[in-house]
Amino acid sequence: MSIGSQIAWDDTILPFQLDRSDIRGRVARLDGALDTILGQHDYPPVIEALVAEAALLTALIGQTIDLRWKLSLQIRGDGPARLIATDYFGPSAAGEPARLRAYASFDAQRLDEKADPFSQVGKGFFAILIDQGEGTVPYQGITPLNAEAGSLAACAETYFAQSEQLPTRFSLSFGKSILPGQAEGWRAGGVMLQHMPKASPLLEQKEGEPQLLAAADLLEGDDEENWVRANTLLDTVEDLELIGPTVQPTELLLRLFHEESPRVYDPQPAQFGCTCSEARVRNSLSIYSAKDIEKMTTPEGRVTADCQFCGAHYSLDPKTVGFEAESVPSDGE
Structure with a gap:
């Protein structure tokens, strides 16, 4: 694979559809974008891993929606990792890039840096917020964090099954790597599968505590068979295929799903x-x-004021702010 091909696929999200299985999906690669997001802060490695996973999820989810403005992902828990927040800003015009940002709030005194990152979130909720801009009503969907899920990706799968009744699967990989002749940097890649929206089968109401839904609860017949087959194929993916740069996303799709008639956009x-x-x-x-x-x-x-996302610092004359401001800001401020 040439350096030119590698660069062409860095920081991209490739939509695709599996025509045989009635499944849509995304392949995402985050390289420089993720490096910049994490470079704004001096997070411990366990928090970096959570932010990297959340940013990759946001890139995959945000691109599935015809956004005019912003999709946000928030994970709030009662553990040391109190908040992971991300934003995906849809492109303002065709051909322009989408924009990503992310940050985390955590209790350094309680943080166990040797523990599994997801264990540091604790009990809480997973939320997706969609803001389509002025003149629209923001949307918010929330599901409880699944303590047994083991990852933010699994919590996102539960969210789509529970809140949207859309069978969804994520396979993600991320971490620091060093390419020949380059400095160490973050690389991340992932695949998202999602069954095309249909009328969901009626779900039986069971006595006792309400249960979180999974993809298996939403499919039956041929749809279930197609979903299981696509997921079995995705199970064969390797970490290096996800993050690249030696395998292009188009090559990855053909390797995994060539019998499912993949079509890319x-x-x-x-x-x-x-x-x-x-x-x-x-x-x-x-x-x-x-x-x-x-x-x-x-x-x-x-x-x-300081921006939690990019670290920008603003220092203002108190006489120029508030609804009782005495003067307007000078050009030099």
Whole structure:
């Protein structure tokens, strides 16, 4: 495989469909984008792994929806890893890249850096939020975290079965690697399979505690047989095939699913992108009175704010913020 081919598939999401099985999917590769996301912070390795997995899931899920603006993924738990938050911003025009960002909030004192990353999340919930922009009603879907799932990917599968009644499967791989002549960097890759939406079979209501659904609860007959076959084929994928760069996504699909008649669509490029700005900070402070702003002012006489996603630092004159601002900001501020 040439270097040119490798670069062409770095930071891309390739949609595909398995015509024989009535299954759609995505192959994602995150390289420079993930390296930039994690490079904004000095996370412990166990938190880096959770953020990498969540970012890869977000790239795969975000590209399945015809977004005008943003899809967000949030994992909140009562463990040391309190919050993993990601955003996928759909491209504003054809041919432009989607933008990804992510961050984590964690309790360093409670964190067990030798433990499995997922075990550090604890009990909580997995949520997907979709904001289509001005004039639309945001959507939010939430399912409990499955403590026995073992990964964020498995929790995402439960989410789609429970909230959307869509059988869904993820196979992911991520980690640091060194390519010849290059510095160490993050590479990640994954495949998402999702059964095409249909009217779900009636589900029997059982007595006792409500149970989380799985893909097997939603399919029957030929659909179930096709789903099992596609998943069995995906089980043969190797980590190096997922993350590349030696195997192109198109080659991977042919290797895994050549008997399922795979059909690919235009790939979607992705990159790191943050929407924070001084104007947004000022807008968020516009609801506060002068007395409130005074309480936020530092001993140095500034109102400060930091972006959790990209680490940008904003320092503002307190007289220029809030709905009782005395003056407008100078050009040099």
